[in-house]
Amino acid sequence: xxxxxxxxxxxxxxxxxxxxxxxxxxxxxxxxxxxxxxxxxxxxxxxxxxxxxxxxxxxxxxxxxxxxxxxxxxxxxxxxxxxxxxxxxxxxxxxxxxxxxxxxxxxxxxxxxxxxxxxxxxxxxxxxxxxxxxxxxxxxxxxxxxxxxxxxxxxxxxxxxxxxxxxxxxxxxxxxxxxxxxxxxxxxxxxxxxxxxxxxxxxxxxxxxxxxxxxxxxxxxxxxxxxxxxxxxxxxxxxxxxxxxxxxxxxxxxxxxxxxxxxxxxxxx
Amino acid sequence: xxxxxxxxxxxxxxxxxxxxxxxxxxxxxxxxxxxxxxxxxxxxxxxxxxxxxxxxxxxxxxxxxxxxxxxxxxxxxxxxxxxxxxxxxxxxxxxxxxxxxxxxxxxxxxxxxxxxxxxxxxxxxxxxxxxxxxxxxxxxxxxxxxxxxxxxxxxxxxxxxxxxxxxxxxxxxxxxxxxxxxxxxxxxxxxxxxxxxxxxxxxxxxxxxxxxxxxxxxxxxxxxxxxxxxxxxxxxxxxxxxxxxxxxxxxxxxxxxxxxxxxxxxxxxxxxxxxxxxxxxxxxxxxxxxxxxxxxxxxx
Numbered sequence: 001x002x003x004x005x006x007x008x009x010x011x012x013x014x015x016x017x018x019x020x021x022x023x024x025x026x027x028x029x030x031x032x033x034x035x036x037x038x039x040x041x042x043x044x045x046x047x048x049x050x051x052x053x054x055x056x057x058x059x060x061x062x063x064x065x066x067x068x069x070x071x072x073x074x075x076x077x078x079x080x081x082x083x084x085x086x087x088x089x090x091x092x093x094x095x096x097x098x099x100x101x102x103x104x105x106x107x108x109x110x111x112x113x114x115x116x117x118x119x120x121x122x123x124x125x126x127x128x129x130x131x132x133x134x135x136x137x138x139x140x141x142x143x144x145x146x147x148x149x150x151x152x153x154x155x156x157x158x159x160x161x162x163x164x165x166x167x168x169x170x171x172x173x174x175x176x177x178x179x180x181x182x183x184x185x186x187x188x189x190x191x192x193x194x195x196x197x198x199x200x201x202x203x204x205x206x207x208x209x210x211x212x213x214x215x216x217x218x219x220x221x222x223x224x225x226x227x228x229x230x231x232x233x234x235x236x237x238x239x240x241x242x243x244x245x246x247x248x249x250x251x252x253x254x255x256x257x258x259x260x261x262x263x264x265x266x267x268x269x
Numbered sequence: 270x271x272x273x274x275x276x277x278x279x280x281x282x283x284x285x286x287x288x289x290x291x292x293x294x295x296x297x298x299x300x301x302x303x304x305x306x307x308x309x310x311x312x313x314x315x316x317x318x319x320x321x322x323x324x325x326x327x328x329x330x331x332x333x334x335x336x337x338x339x340x341x342x343x344x345x346x347x348x349x350x351x352x353x354x355x356x357x358x359x360x361x362x363x364x365x366x367x368x369x370x371x372x373x374x375x376x377x378x379x380x381x382x383x384x385x386x387x388x389x390x391x392x393x394x395x396x397x398x399x400x401x402x403x404x405x406x407x408x409x410x411x412x413x414x415x416x417x418x419x420x421x422x423x424x425x426x427x428x429x430x431x432x433x434x435x436x437x438x439x440x441x442x443x444x445x446x447x448x449x450x451x452x453x454x455x456x457x458x459x460x461x462x463x464x465x466x467x468x469x470x471x472x473x474x475x476x477x478x479x480x481x482x483x484x485x486x487x488x489x490x491x492x493x494x495x496x497x498x499x500x501x502x503x504x505x506x507x508x509x510x511x512x513x514x515x516x517x518x519x520x521x522x523x524x525x526x527x528x529x530x531x532x533x534x535x536x537x538x539x540x541x542x543x544x545x546x547x548x549x550x551x552x553x554x555x556x557x558x559x560x561x562x563x564x565x566x567x568x569x
Contacts, residue, residue: 213468
Protein backbone atom coordinates (compact mmCIF):
# COMPACT_ATOMS: atom_id res chain seq x y z
CA UNK A 1 0.00 0.00 0.00
CA UNK A 2 3.06 2.22 -0.03
CA UNK A 3 2.33 2.40 -3.72
CA UNK A 4 -1.11 3.83 -3.02
CA UNK A 5 0.31 6.60 -0.89
CA UNK A 6 2.88 7.57 -3.46
CA UNK A 7 0.17 7.52 -6.04
CA UNK A 8 -2.08 9.85 -4.12
CA UNK A 9 0.72 12.22 -3.20
CA UNK A 10 1.67 12.61 -6.83
CA UNK A 11 -1.82 12.81 -8.20
CA UNK A 12 -3.80 14.70 -5.67
CA UNK A 13 -7.49 14.89 -6.35
CA UNK A 14 -7.07 18.63 -6.86
CA UNK A 15 -4.77 18.07 -9.74
CA UNK A 16 -6.99 15.45 -11.38
CA UNK A 17 -9.91 17.82 -11.14
CA UNK A 18 -7.92 20.57 -12.78
CA UNK A 19 -6.95 18.26 -15.61
CA UNK A 20 -10.54 17.22 -16.08
CA UNK A 21 -11.60 20.85 -16.28
CA UNK A 22 -8.94 21.38 -18.87
CA UNK A 23 -10.21 18.45 -20.92
CA UNK A 24 -13.79 19.63 -20.69
CA UNK A 25 -13.36 23.33 -21.29
CA UNK A 26 -9.86 24.07 -22.50
CA UNK A 27 -9.89 22.30 -25.82
CA UNK A 28 -11.20 25.11 -28.01
CA UNK A 29 -7.78 26.56 -28.72
CA UNK A 30 -6.07 23.49 -30.16
CA UNK A 31 -5.33 23.74 -33.86
CA UNK A 32 -7.15 20.52 -34.68
CA UNK A 33 -10.32 21.70 -33.02
CA UNK A 34 -10.98 24.14 -35.85
CA UNK A 35 -11.63 21.25 -38.21
CA UNK A 36 -15.06 19.98 -39.08
CA UNK A 37 -16.11 17.33 -36.55
CA UNK A 38 -17.73 15.10 -39.17
CA UNK A 39 -14.51 14.80 -41.11
CA UNK A 40 -12.56 14.12 -37.94
CA UNK A 41 -14.98 11.44 -36.81
CA UNK A 42 -14.70 9.63 -40.12
CA UNK A 43 -10.94 10.03 -39.86
CA UNK A 44 -11.12 8.49 -36.38
CA UNK A 45 -13.28 5.62 -37.58
CA UNK A 46 -10.58 4.72 -40.07
CA UNK A 47 -7.84 4.67 -37.44
CA UNK A 48 -10.03 2.77 -34.98
CA UNK A 49 -10.68 -0.12 -37.34
CA UNK A 50 -7.95 -0.40 -39.96
CA UNK A 51 -4.96 -0.97 -37.60
CA UNK A 52 -6.48 -4.27 -36.47
CA UNK A 53 -6.21 -5.59 -40.01
CA UNK A 54 -2.70 -4.34 -40.74
CA UNK A 55 0.27 -6.53 -40.02
CA UNK A 56 3.23 -4.71 -41.46
CA UNK A 57 5.40 -3.29 -38.70
CA UNK A 58 6.44 -0.33 -40.88
CA UNK A 59 2.88 0.72 -41.58
CA UNK A 60 1.93 0.41 -37.92
CA UNK A 61 4.95 2.36 -36.76
CA UNK A 62 4.24 5.07 -39.32
CA UNK A 63 0.64 5.28 -38.20
CA UNK A 64 1.74 5.47 -34.58
CA UNK A 65 4.09 8.35 -35.40
CA UNK A 66 1.31 10.18 -37.18
CA UNK A 67 -0.98 9.66 -34.18
CA UNK A 68 1.67 11.02 -31.82
CA UNK A 69 1.88 14.18 -33.95
CA UNK A 70 -1.89 14.67 -33.99
CA UNK A 71 -2.09 14.02 -30.26
CA UNK A 72 0.48 16.74 -29.64
CA UNK A 73 -1.46 19.04 -31.97
CA UNK A 74 -4.62 18.49 -30.01
CA UNK A 75 -2.93 19.54 -26.76
CA UNK A 76 -4.06 16.69 -24.57
CA UNK A 77 -3.39 16.92 -20.83
CA UNK A 78 -0.50 14.80 -19.52
CA UNK A 79 -2.82 13.08 -17.10
CA UNK A 80 -4.63 11.34 -19.94
CA UNK A 81 -1.38 10.26 -21.56
CA UNK A 82 -0.31 8.73 -18.24
CA UNK A 83 -3.56 6.79 -17.90
CA UNK A 84 -3.10 5.58 -21.46
CA UNK A 85 0.44 4.32 -20.76
CA UNK A 86 -0.67 2.53 -17.61
CA UNK A 87 -3.47 0.90 -19.54
CA UNK A 88 -1.10 -0.28 -22.28
CA UNK A 89 1.36 -1.71 -19.79
CA UNK A 90 -1.44 -3.41 -17.93
CA UNK A 91 -2.90 -4.98 -21.04
CA UNK A 92 0.24 -6.13 -22.78
CA UNK A 93 2.90 -6.48 -20.08
CA UNK A 94 0.96 -8.95 -17.99
CA UNK A 95 0.25 -11.13 -21.02
CA UNK A 96 3.94 -11.13 -21.90
CA UNK A 97 5.02 -12.17 -18.40
CA UNK A 98 2.59 -15.06 -18.33
CA UNK A 99 3.54 -16.26 -21.80
CA UNK A 100 7.17 -16.32 -20.59
CA UNK A 101 5.99 -18.42 -17.67
CA UNK A 102 4.44 -20.97 -20.04
CA UNK A 103 7.67 -21.51 -21.95
CA UNK A 104 7.50 -18.66 -24.41
CA UNK A 105 10.70 -16.73 -25.01
CA UNK A 106 11.72 -13.33 -26.23
CA UNK A 107 10.29 -14.17 -29.68
CA UNK A 108 6.79 -13.82 -28.27
CA UNK A 109 7.62 -10.18 -27.70
CA UNK A 110 7.39 -9.35 -31.41
CA UNK A 111 3.68 -10.11 -31.87
CA UNK A 112 3.10 -8.39 -28.55
CA UNK A 113 4.98 -5.35 -29.85
CA UNK A 114 2.65 -5.31 -32.83
CA UNK A 115 -0.30 -5.56 -30.50
CA UNK A 116 1.04 -2.65 -28.48
CA UNK A 117 1.46 -0.57 -31.62
CA UNK A 118 -2.07 -1.35 -32.74
CA UNK A 119 -3.50 -0.55 -29.34
CA UNK A 120 -1.63 2.71 -29.15
CA UNK A 121 -2.66 3.82 -32.65
CA UNK A 122 -6.30 3.20 -31.77
CA UNK A 123 -6.03 4.86 -28.37
CA UNK A 124 -4.12 7.88 -29.59
CA UNK A 125 -6.62 8.40 -32.39
CA UNK A 126 -9.45 8.38 -29.87
CA UNK A 127 -7.53 10.76 -27.61
CA UNK A 128 -6.92 13.12 -30.51
CA UNK A 129 -10.56 13.29 -31.43
CA UNK A 130 -12.40 12.85 -28.16
CA UNK A 131 -10.13 14.72 -25.77
CA UNK A 132 -8.84 17.35 -28.16
CA UNK A 133 -12.12 18.56 -29.56
CA UNK A 134 -14.74 20.74 -28.02
CA UNK A 135 -17.41 18.36 -26.57
CA UNK A 136 -20.24 20.24 -28.26
CA UNK A 137 -18.52 19.88 -31.59
CA UNK A 138 -18.12 16.13 -31.17
CA UNK A 139 -21.74 15.87 -30.17
CA UNK A 140 -22.87 17.84 -33.22
CA UNK A 141 -20.65 15.75 -35.44
CA UNK A 142 -22.10 12.51 -34.07
CA UNK A 143 -25.62 13.85 -34.50
CA UNK A 144 -24.85 14.78 -38.10
CA UNK A 145 -23.58 11.24 -38.73
CA UNK A 146 -26.89 9.80 -37.55
CA UNK A 147 -26.18 8.78 -33.95
CA UNK A 148 -29.33 9.01 -31.77
CA UNK A 149 -29.67 12.40 -30.07
CA UNK A 150 -29.81 10.90 -26.57
CA UNK A 151 -26.34 9.44 -27.08
CA UNK A 152 -24.73 12.45 -28.69
CA UNK A 153 -26.19 14.69 -26.01
CA UNK A 154 -24.90 12.37 -23.27
CA UNK A 155 -21.40 12.68 -24.65
CA UNK A 156 -21.17 16.44 -24.35
CA UNK A 157 -23.12 16.38 -21.10
CA UNK A 158 -20.72 13.82 -19.68
CA UNK A 159 -17.71 15.99 -20.48
CA UNK A 160 -19.28 19.04 -18.92
CA UNK A 161 -20.71 17.40 -15.83
CA UNK A 162 -17.73 15.30 -14.84
CA UNK A 163 -15.69 18.05 -13.12
CA UNK A 164 -18.80 19.19 -11.25
CA UNK A 165 -19.64 15.70 -10.09
CA UNK A 166 -16.04 15.14 -9.16
CA UNK A 167 -16.02 18.20 -6.93
CA UNK A 168 -19.25 17.14 -5.30
CA UNK A 169 -17.86 13.70 -4.68
CA UNK A 170 -14.77 15.18 -3.06
CA UNK A 171 -16.86 17.31 -0.76
CA UNK A 172 -18.89 14.32 0.34
CA UNK A 173 -15.74 12.32 0.87
CA UNK A 174 -14.15 15.09 2.92
CA UNK A 175 -17.20 15.48 5.11
CA UNK A 176 -17.22 11.74 5.75
CA UNK A 177 -13.58 11.92 6.70
CA UNK A 178 -14.23 14.83 9.04
CA UNK A 179 -17.02 13.06 10.82
CA UNK A 180 -15.54 9.59 10.74
CA UNK A 181 -12.54 8.09 12.46
CA UNK A 182 -9.57 6.76 10.54
CA UNK A 183 -8.10 3.51 11.87
CA UNK A 184 -5.51 4.18 14.58
CA UNK A 185 -3.06 1.55 13.34
CA UNK A 186 -2.31 1.13 9.64
CA UNK A 187 -2.04 -2.65 9.91
CA UNK A 188 0.05 -4.95 7.73
CA UNK A 189 0.73 -3.33 4.33
CA UNK A 190 -1.65 -0.50 5.33
CA UNK A 191 -4.60 -2.79 4.75
CA UNK A 192 -6.73 -1.05 7.36
CA UNK A 193 -6.25 2.29 5.61
CA UNK A 194 -7.07 0.71 2.26
CA UNK A 195 -10.24 -0.88 3.60
CA UNK A 196 -11.21 2.39 5.30
CA UNK A 197 -10.87 4.37 2.09
CA UNK A 198 -12.65 1.83 -0.05
CA UNK A 199 -15.52 1.77 2.43
CA UNK A 200 -15.71 5.57 2.36
CA UNK A 201 -15.69 5.48 -1.42
CA UNK A 202 -18.77 3.25 -1.39
CA UNK A 203 -20.60 5.12 1.39
CA UNK A 204 -20.02 8.43 -0.38
CA UNK A 205 -22.16 7.24 -3.26
CA UNK A 206 -25.29 7.26 -1.09
CA UNK A 207 -25.60 11.06 -0.81
CA UNK A 208 -24.09 11.43 -4.25
CA UNK A 209 -26.82 9.31 -5.81
CA UNK A 210 -29.51 11.51 -4.29
CA UNK A 211 -27.77 14.70 -5.36
CA UNK A 212 -27.19 13.41 -8.87
CA UNK A 213 -30.84 12.40 -9.12
CA UNK A 214 -31.84 16.00 -8.41
CA UNK A 215 -29.28 17.24 -10.88
CA UNK A 216 -30.42 14.93 -13.65
CA UNK A 217 -34.00 16.03 -13.10
CA UNK A 218 -32.94 19.67 -13.45
CA UNK A 219 -30.98 18.76 -16.57
CA UNK A 220 -33.88 17.02 -18.24
CA UNK A 221 -36.27 19.81 -17.30
CA UNK A 222 -33.89 22.33 -18.81
CA UNK A 223 -33.67 20.17 -21.93
CA UNK A 224 -37.42 20.00 -22.21
CA UNK A 225 -37.85 23.75 -21.92
CA UNK A 226 -35.58 24.01 -24.92
CA UNK A 227 -37.61 21.47 -26.83
CA UNK A 228 -35.25 18.51 -26.72
CA UNK A 229 -37.80 15.79 -27.36
CA UNK A 230 -39.57 17.97 -29.93
CA UNK A 231 -36.27 18.24 -31.77
CA UNK A 232 -35.84 14.47 -31.59
CA UNK A 233 -38.93 13.90 -33.71
CA UNK A 234 -38.57 16.77 -36.12
CA UNK A 235 -35.82 16.63 -38.75
CA UNK A 236 -36.14 20.35 -39.43
CA UNK A 237 -35.02 21.17 -35.88
CA UNK A 238 -32.01 18.92 -36.30
CA UNK A 239 -31.15 20.58 -39.60
CA UNK A 240 -31.27 24.00 -38.01
CA UNK A 241 -29.11 22.87 -35.11
CA UNK A 242 -26.48 21.44 -37.43
CA UNK A 243 -26.50 24.24 -39.98
CA UNK A 244 -23.31 25.73 -38.56
CA UNK A 245 -21.25 22.73 -39.63
CA UNK A 246 -19.33 23.50 -42.77
CA UNK A 247 -16.76 21.57 -44.74
CA UNK A 248 -13.93 23.98 -45.48
CA UNK A 249 -10.62 24.04 -47.30
CA UNK A 250 -8.61 23.04 -44.25
CA UNK A 251 -10.79 19.95 -43.72
CA UNK A 252 -10.17 18.86 -47.29
CA UNK A 253 -6.44 19.52 -46.83
CA UNK A 254 -6.30 17.58 -43.57
CA UNK A 255 -8.15 14.57 -44.93
CA UNK A 256 -6.26 14.42 -48.23
CA UNK A 257 -2.98 14.91 -46.36
CA UNK A 258 -3.76 11.98 -44.08
CA UNK A 259 -4.79 9.86 -47.04
CA UNK A 260 -1.60 10.70 -48.94
CA UNK A 261 0.55 9.87 -45.92
CA UNK A 262 -1.22 6.54 -45.47
CA UNK A 263 -0.89 5.70 -49.15
CA UNK A 264 2.84 6.37 -48.86
CA UNK A 265 3.05 4.13 -45.79
CA UNK A 266 1.23 1.25 -47.45
CA UNK A 267 3.42 1.69 -50.53
CA UNK A 268 6.58 1.39 -48.43
CA UNK A 269 5.31 -1.31 -46.09
CA UNK B 270 -49.76 9.89 -18.88
CA UNK B 271 -53.21 8.46 -19.41
CA UNK B 272 -52.06 4.92 -19.05
CA UNK B 273 -50.89 5.70 -15.51
CA UNK B 274 -54.43 6.62 -14.72
CA UNK B 275 -55.95 3.61 -16.42
CA UNK B 276 -53.90 0.83 -14.95
CA UNK B 277 -52.36 1.49 -11.62
CA UNK B 278 -50.11 -1.54 -11.45
CA UNK B 279 -48.27 -0.85 -14.73
CA UNK B 280 -44.99 0.99 -14.37
CA UNK B 281 -45.23 3.57 -17.12
CA UNK B 282 -42.70 6.34 -17.59
CA UNK B 283 -42.84 9.51 -19.60
CA UNK B 284 -40.04 10.06 -22.07
CA UNK B 285 -38.44 12.69 -19.85
CA UNK B 286 -38.48 10.32 -16.88
CA UNK B 287 -36.73 7.73 -19.03
CA UNK B 288 -34.18 10.36 -19.99
CA UNK B 289 -33.68 11.26 -16.31
CA UNK B 290 -32.97 7.64 -15.38
CA UNK B 291 -30.63 7.38 -18.33
CA UNK B 292 -28.70 10.54 -17.43
CA UNK B 293 -28.54 9.65 -13.74
CA UNK B 294 -27.20 6.18 -14.37
CA UNK B 295 -24.74 7.40 -16.98
CA UNK B 296 -23.17 10.15 -14.92
CA UNK B 297 -22.92 8.14 -11.69
CA UNK B 298 -21.46 5.02 -13.20
CA UNK B 299 -19.21 7.09 -15.42
CA UNK B 300 -17.81 8.90 -12.42
CA UNK B 301 -17.15 5.64 -10.60
CA UNK B 302 -15.37 4.38 -13.70
CA UNK B 303 -12.85 7.18 -13.38
CA UNK B 304 -11.95 5.90 -9.94
CA UNK B 305 -11.73 2.26 -10.85
CA UNK B 306 -9.38 3.19 -13.68
CA UNK B 307 -7.17 4.96 -11.19
CA UNK B 308 -7.18 2.58 -8.22
CA UNK B 309 -4.07 0.43 -8.56
CA UNK B 310 -4.45 -3.33 -8.25
CA UNK B 311 -2.78 -5.43 -5.61
CA UNK B 312 -0.89 -8.41 -6.97
CA UNK B 313 -0.52 -11.46 -4.75
CA UNK B 314 1.36 -13.87 -6.97
CA UNK B 315 -0.98 -14.93 -9.75
CA UNK B 316 -4.01 -13.58 -7.92
CA UNK B 317 -4.76 -10.00 -8.69
CA UNK B 318 -6.96 -8.21 -6.22
CA UNK B 319 -8.26 -5.43 -8.37
CA UNK B 320 -11.36 -3.32 -8.19
CA UNK B 321 -12.75 -4.19 -11.58
CA UNK B 322 -15.81 -1.99 -11.44
CA UNK B 323 -18.30 -0.47 -9.04
CA UNK B 324 -21.11 -2.71 -10.22
CA UNK B 325 -23.24 -1.68 -7.27
CA UNK B 326 -24.19 1.60 -8.95
CA UNK B 327 -25.93 0.18 -12.03
CA UNK B 328 -27.26 -2.73 -9.97
CA UNK B 329 -28.86 -0.41 -7.44
CA UNK B 330 -30.34 1.83 -10.13
CA UNK B 331 -31.62 -1.13 -12.16
CA UNK B 332 -33.40 -2.48 -9.10
CA UNK B 333 -34.99 0.83 -8.18
CA UNK B 334 -35.90 2.16 -11.62
CA UNK B 335 -36.78 0.74 -14.98
CA UNK B 336 -33.83 -1.60 -15.56
CA UNK B 337 -33.61 -1.04 -19.30
CA UNK B 338 -32.82 2.67 -19.21
CA UNK B 339 -30.60 2.35 -16.16
CA UNK B 340 -28.61 -0.47 -17.76
CA UNK B 341 -28.14 1.27 -21.12
CA UNK B 342 -27.22 4.50 -19.36
CA UNK B 343 -24.58 2.82 -17.24
CA UNK B 344 -23.05 1.04 -20.21
CA UNK B 345 -22.87 4.32 -22.13
CA UNK B 346 -21.40 6.06 -19.09
CA UNK B 347 -18.60 3.54 -19.08
CA UNK B 348 -17.92 4.14 -22.76
CA UNK B 349 -17.88 7.93 -22.40
CA UNK B 350 -16.12 8.49 -19.06
CA UNK B 351 -14.02 5.36 -18.76
CA UNK B 352 -13.02 4.90 -22.38
CA UNK B 353 -13.46 7.92 -24.62
CA UNK B 354 -12.33 10.60 -22.18
CA UNK B 355 -9.32 8.64 -21.04
CA UNK B 356 -8.40 7.51 -24.52
CA UNK B 357 -8.97 3.84 -23.80
CA UNK B 358 -11.60 3.35 -26.43
CA UNK B 359 -10.97 0.01 -28.10
CA UNK B 360 -13.23 0.38 -31.13
CA UNK B 361 -15.21 -2.70 -32.10
CA UNK B 362 -14.40 -4.64 -28.95
CA UNK B 363 -16.42 -2.14 -26.95
CA UNK B 364 -19.58 -3.41 -28.62
CA UNK B 365 -19.24 -6.68 -26.74
CA UNK B 366 -18.63 -4.95 -23.40
CA UNK B 367 -21.56 -2.64 -23.93
CA UNK B 368 -23.96 -5.45 -24.78
CA UNK B 369 -22.92 -7.97 -22.13
CA UNK B 370 -22.82 -5.35 -19.42
CA UNK B 371 -26.20 -3.82 -20.16
CA UNK B 372 -27.73 -7.27 -20.61
CA UNK B 373 -26.41 -8.53 -17.26
CA UNK B 374 -27.52 -5.41 -15.40
CA UNK B 375 -30.93 -5.57 -17.04
CA UNK B 376 -31.43 -9.18 -15.98
CA UNK B 377 -30.35 -8.37 -12.45
CA UNK B 378 -32.85 -5.54 -12.31
CA UNK B 379 -35.64 -7.75 -13.61
CA UNK B 380 -34.92 -10.45 -11.03
CA UNK B 381 -35.95 -8.14 -8.21
CA UNK B 382 -39.69 -7.89 -7.61
CA UNK B 383 -39.56 -6.22 -4.22
CA UNK B 384 -36.59 -3.90 -3.59
CA UNK B 385 -37.07 -4.20 0.17
CA UNK B 386 -36.52 -7.93 0.19
CA UNK B 387 -32.84 -8.29 0.99
CA UNK B 388 -32.58 -11.91 -0.14
CA UNK B 389 -33.90 -11.02 -3.58
CA UNK B 390 -31.60 -8.02 -3.89
CA UNK B 391 -28.56 -10.05 -2.88
CA UNK B 392 -29.28 -12.93 -5.24
CA UNK B 393 -29.98 -10.55 -8.12
CA UNK B 394 -26.80 -8.57 -7.49
CA UNK B 395 -24.49 -11.55 -7.50
CA UNK B 396 -26.34 -13.12 -10.44
CA UNK B 397 -25.85 -9.95 -12.44
CA UNK B 398 -22.12 -9.99 -11.80
CA UNK B 399 -21.82 -13.69 -12.60
CA UNK B 400 -23.75 -13.31 -15.88
CA UNK B 401 -21.57 -10.41 -16.95
CA UNK B 402 -18.28 -12.05 -16.03
CA UNK B 403 -19.28 -15.41 -17.47
CA UNK B 404 -20.25 -13.82 -20.77
CA UNK B 405 -17.03 -11.87 -21.11
CA UNK B 406 -14.85 -14.81 -20.01
CA UNK B 407 -16.51 -17.16 -22.48
CA UNK B 408 -16.11 -14.60 -25.22
CA UNK B 409 -12.43 -14.18 -24.46
CA UNK B 410 -11.71 -17.90 -24.29
CA UNK B 411 -13.74 -18.42 -27.44
CA UNK B 412 -11.50 -16.02 -29.28
CA UNK B 413 -8.50 -18.15 -28.35
CA UNK B 414 -10.30 -21.24 -29.54
CA UNK B 415 -10.98 -19.62 -32.92
CA UNK B 416 -7.49 -18.30 -33.40
CA UNK B 417 -5.83 -21.52 -32.26
CA UNK B 418 -3.81 -22.08 -35.47
CA UNK B 419 -2.19 -18.72 -35.06
CA UNK B 420 -1.68 -19.32 -31.40
CA UNK B 421 0.58 -22.31 -31.88
CA UNK B 422 3.14 -19.97 -33.39
CA UNK B 423 3.69 -18.40 -29.99
CA UNK B 424 4.37 -21.02 -27.34
CA UNK B 425 2.39 -20.64 -24.17
CA UNK B 426 0.21 -17.79 -25.30
CA UNK B 427 -2.98 -19.85 -25.60
CA UNK B 428 -2.69 -21.40 -22.14
CA UNK B 429 -1.78 -18.08 -20.64
CA UNK B 430 -4.92 -16.47 -22.00
CA UNK B 431 -7.09 -19.25 -20.54
CA UNK B 432 -5.35 -18.94 -17.17
CA UNK B 433 -5.57 -15.14 -17.19
CA UNK B 434 -9.25 -15.28 -18.05
CA UNK B 435 -10.05 -17.96 -15.47
CA UNK B 436 -8.23 -16.15 -12.69
CA UNK B 437 -9.76 -12.82 -13.58
CA UNK B 438 -13.23 -14.41 -13.63
CA UNK B 439 -12.76 -15.79 -10.11
CA UNK B 440 -11.23 -12.53 -8.96
CA UNK B 441 -14.04 -10.47 -10.38
CA UNK B 442 -16.80 -12.65 -8.97
CA UNK B 443 -15.32 -13.36 -5.55
CA UNK B 444 -13.48 -10.12 -4.84
CA UNK B 445 -15.14 -7.34 -6.83
CA UNK B 446 -18.44 -9.21 -6.96
CA UNK B 447 -18.86 -9.54 -3.21
CA UNK B 448 -17.13 -6.37 -2.03
CA UNK B 449 -18.25 -3.97 -4.74
CA UNK B 450 -21.52 -5.45 -5.96
CA UNK B 451 -23.21 -7.57 -3.29
CA UNK B 452 -22.50 -5.71 -0.05
CA UNK B 453 -22.95 -2.11 -1.29
CA UNK B 454 -26.13 -3.06 -3.15
CA UNK B 455 -27.54 -4.63 0.01
CA UNK B 456 -26.65 -1.43 1.85
CA UNK B 457 -27.92 1.04 -0.73
CA UNK B 458 -31.10 -0.42 -2.21
CA UNK B 459 -33.25 -0.49 0.98
CA UNK B 460 -31.92 2.92 2.01
CA UNK B 461 -32.54 4.62 -1.30
CA UNK B 462 -35.89 2.95 -1.87
CA UNK B 463 -38.66 5.53 -1.55
CA UNK B 464 -36.15 8.39 -1.32
CA UNK B 465 -34.57 8.63 -4.73
CA UNK B 466 -37.64 7.93 -6.87
CA UNK B 467 -39.60 11.05 -5.79
CA UNK B 468 -36.61 13.18 -6.78
CA UNK B 469 -37.23 12.12 -10.36
CA UNK B 470 -40.98 12.38 -9.97
CA UNK B 471 -41.45 8.62 -10.13
CA UNK B 472 -43.51 6.44 -7.81
CA UNK B 473 -41.48 3.81 -5.97
CA UNK B 474 -41.88 0.29 -7.28
CA UNK B 475 -44.23 -1.99 -5.42
CA UNK B 476 -44.35 -5.73 -5.14
CA UNK B 477 -47.14 -6.00 -7.68
CA UNK B 478 -45.73 -3.40 -10.06
CA UNK B 479 -45.51 -4.64 -13.61
CA UNK B 480 -43.33 -3.01 -16.18
CA UNK B 481 -45.03 -1.45 -19.14
CA UNK B 482 -45.96 -3.61 -22.06
CA UNK B 483 -42.59 -3.08 -23.68
CA UNK B 484 -41.28 -5.33 -20.92
CA UNK B 485 -39.94 -8.66 -22.00
CA UNK B 486 -41.52 -12.07 -21.72
CA UNK B 487 -38.97 -14.43 -20.26
CA UNK B 488 -38.31 -16.85 -23.18
CA UNK B 489 -37.91 -13.85 -25.41
CA UNK B 490 -35.54 -12.33 -22.88
CA UNK B 491 -33.40 -15.44 -22.96
CA UNK B 492 -33.42 -15.56 -26.76
CA UNK B 493 -32.46 -11.92 -27.04
CA UNK B 494 -29.71 -12.50 -24.53
CA UNK B 495 -28.23 -15.35 -26.55
CA UNK B 496 -28.45 -13.35 -29.76
CA UNK B 497 -26.80 -10.35 -28.17
CA UNK B 498 -24.02 -12.55 -26.86
CA UNK B 499 -23.50 -13.99 -30.34
CA UNK B 500 -23.37 -10.53 -31.83
CA UNK B 501 -20.88 -9.47 -29.20
CA UNK B 502 -18.79 -12.53 -29.89
CA UNK B 503 -18.76 -11.79 -33.60
CA UNK B 504 -17.70 -8.21 -33.01
CA UNK B 505 -14.95 -9.26 -30.63
CA UNK B 506 -13.50 -11.99 -32.82
CA UNK B 507 -13.38 -9.50 -35.66
CA UNK B 508 -11.63 -6.95 -33.51
CA UNK B 509 -9.17 -9.52 -32.19
CA UNK B 510 -7.66 -10.26 -35.56
CA UNK B 511 -4.52 -8.71 -34.13
CA UNK B 512 -3.71 -12.19 -32.88
CA UNK B 513 -2.81 -13.56 -36.28
CA UNK B 514 0.90 -13.66 -36.65
CA UNK B 515 0.77 -14.61 -40.31
CA UNK B 516 0.67 -11.81 -42.83
CA UNK B 517 -2.81 -10.57 -43.49
CA UNK B 518 -2.55 -11.25 -47.23
CA UNK B 519 -1.09 -14.72 -47.11
CA UNK B 520 -3.24 -15.74 -44.18
CA UNK B 521 -6.36 -14.54 -45.90
CA UNK B 522 -7.39 -17.86 -47.39
CA UNK B 523 -7.69 -19.81 -44.16
CA UNK B 524 -8.59 -16.70 -42.26
CA UNK B 525 -11.44 -15.86 -44.57
CA UNK B 526 -13.33 -18.98 -43.55
CA UNK B 527 -13.49 -18.04 -39.89
CA UNK B 528 -14.01 -14.36 -40.43
CA UNK B 529 -16.76 -14.92 -42.94
CA UNK B 530 -18.52 -17.31 -40.58
CA UNK B 531 -18.42 -14.86 -37.72
CA UNK B 532 -19.28 -11.93 -39.92
CA UNK B 533 -22.36 -13.71 -41.23
CA UNK B 534 -23.28 -14.88 -37.72
CA UNK B 535 -22.98 -11.31 -36.52
CA UNK B 536 -25.12 -9.98 -39.34
CA UNK B 537 -27.67 -12.72 -38.73
CA UNK B 538 -27.78 -11.78 -35.07
CA UNK B 539 -28.29 -8.11 -35.90
CA UNK B 540 -31.14 -8.94 -38.25
CA UNK B 541 -32.72 -11.26 -35.69
CA UNK B 542 -32.57 -8.59 -33.01
CA UNK B 543 -34.10 -6.01 -35.33
CA UNK B 544 -36.90 -8.41 -36.23
CA UNK B 545 -37.53 -9.14 -32.56
CA UNK B 546 -37.64 -5.45 -31.75
CA UNK B 547 -40.05 -4.81 -34.62
CA UNK B 548 -42.25 -7.66 -33.45
CA UNK B 549 -42.23 -6.33 -29.94
CA UNK B 550 -43.05 -2.78 -30.93
CA UNK B 551 -45.94 -4.04 -33.02
CA UNK B 552 -47.14 -6.08 -30.09
CA UNK B 553 -46.88 -3.04 -27.84
CA UNK B 554 -48.98 -1.04 -30.22
CA UNK B 555 -51.57 -3.80 -30.37
CA UNK B 556 -51.41 -4.16 -26.61
CA UNK B 557 -52.22 -0.49 -26.20
CA UNK B 558 -55.30 -0.72 -28.36
CA UNK B 559 -56.36 -3.94 -26.68
CA UNK B 560 -56.09 -2.75 -23.11
CA UNK B 561 -59.77 -1.84 -22.99
CA UNK B 562 -60.82 -5.39 -23.78
CA UNK B 563 -57.86 -7.34 -22.46
CA UNK B 564 -58.11 -6.07 -18.89
CA UNK B 565 -55.25 -6.45 -16.47
CA UNK B 566 -53.27 -9.22 -18.09
CA UNK B 567 -49.73 -8.92 -16.80
CA UNK B 568 -47.28 -8.45 -19.62
CA UNK B 569 -44.07 -9.35 -17.88
